[in-house]
Amino acid sequence: MTYTLTTPLYYVNDKPHLGSAYTTLACDALARFQRLKGEEVVLITGCDEHGQKIQRTAEAAGLSPQAHCDRISAEYHQLWQQWQISNDRFIRTSDPRHRRIVHEFFGRVEANGDVVEGRQQGWYCVACEEFKDDPAGALDPQCPVHQRSLEWRDEVNLFFRLSRYQEQIEALIAQPEFIQPASRRREVQNFVAQGLRDFSISRVNLPWGIPVPGHDGHTFYVWFDALLGYLTALLESQGDGETSEAGLGELSQRGWPAQVHVIGKDILRFHAVYWPAMLLSAGLELPKQVFGHGFLTREGQKMGKSIGNVLDPEALLERCGADAVRWYLLRDIPFGDDGDFQQQRFVDLVNNDLANTIGNMLNRTSAMARRWFEGTVPPAGAAQNADHPLAQAANAAIALVIPNLETLDFRGAAEASLQLAIAANGFLNTQAPWSVMKKEGNQDQVASDLYAVLEAARLVALLLGPLVPDLSARMLEQLAQAPLNSGPNQTNSIPWLQQLQWGRLAVGSPLPEPAPVMARLELDGPL
């Protein structure tokens, strides 16, 4: 079965911010994990490019909407490459293929009697792309979210008959695993319990959008078309000579339904309520899970242009490297909760966990093994037994990492991996091979102890593969092991789960000259 997962399709109103990077990075870790387990994975990301806001932003910049979208989505594309995001697809909703899918989808919905005309009158926020409830007779009503003036609209729009799906949606979100984390489920349930109202799916007088077939002058409401991007992404030509005209009928062979939509908590309603109803209407399967993670603040403050405290993901990557940032965000912030980016803590954790605990463990052990055992992995001796303390620690770590990654508990996975490294360091200190070695006739003991720690290091590297792939590769290189393949369409000649078995490190294989696998972060000045 295909494991399909999605990031949101990011709105190209502005250049990428750290929040988008956070979501994407988490998805990348999950995708890599699933690939390592041997699943066929489709990680979808991309950009949402329609709507009035985009049209106006483009105008303000003196660009055509398409040129503006080309520019911003290229930035996203490039950023994900720099972050080594292993997305299998990158879909843009201004892609002509997408228009075709939207039309097909709309055809199904309309044929099902779920599209009706209605007059919509009220105050509209362009930033939200939403009608607001009547703001009690103010002269210049403001959007409570965006603090900007609302615009009066009076137009005939097409509505999707969401109200027909009340019961089905209630049943869906009653399933405990559908909305994650569970703490956000009640909120959505309360919203649905108030009664679902039809929502408009078209706009008039908005050229920058996908035209609604059979309804001149209407373009699709940006959300209606954006969500469908997930489907278009799956129907992309797979480059094996087939014609690229796959339609909705082929979705089930292309990886639909998604196993999980990973999103920010702000768009939970669209994904957990509107989207499933749309899919039901079109006769398509529903995603298995919607995971709404929290938001990032910085040093306790909301990030924003007006405060001037925005952390630019590109700059962050350049100064600190992908491993450091990935580790900090995934290891320190419970995925699902809001989190606070604190520079001191960032530096402390990266240095302690990655450089000191993990990196130094490998470094010190490798140095000893090379010195006393002719540059090779020493004979395992007693260390190959499954009841060796480090073998047991390793199995305990593995038994935590896998289920934690399965449920997007990256923090738990990181901690369990780290725990193995801590155990290995502790073992080394109690065994003290450096002093045992000074006495004659203890070679075997030292060999066995060093082997055990090297083997533990190998397993730490393997467990870290999904979270910090580069560091994992560097560690494996130090152990003269092949790096893990966890990118798109990659497989490993020896499956990951098999590589995770204790004792596979080959005795006698040469150890490269030790070089720190993780440099300590030394930041001069604020990020």
Add this chain to the structure above:
RNA sequence: GGCUCGGUAGCUCAGCUGGUUAGAGCGUGGGAUUCAUAACCCCAAGGUCGGGAGUUCAAGUCUCCCCCGAGCCA
């Protein structure tokens, strides 16, 4: 205004269906050690579990009220 989710050591958080001296990591202080990236290992200090009342033999853990923060709906 209604609702949701939080408020546990300086910081980030664990604490399941109520039950021995409330835990971890970071930070801080001390010790030990020298294989190693001034790294590792060990130990310690630090909490009246937001406040108040109640239920109970027993409450961080249940009930009610209040305060603070984030958010959803109106």
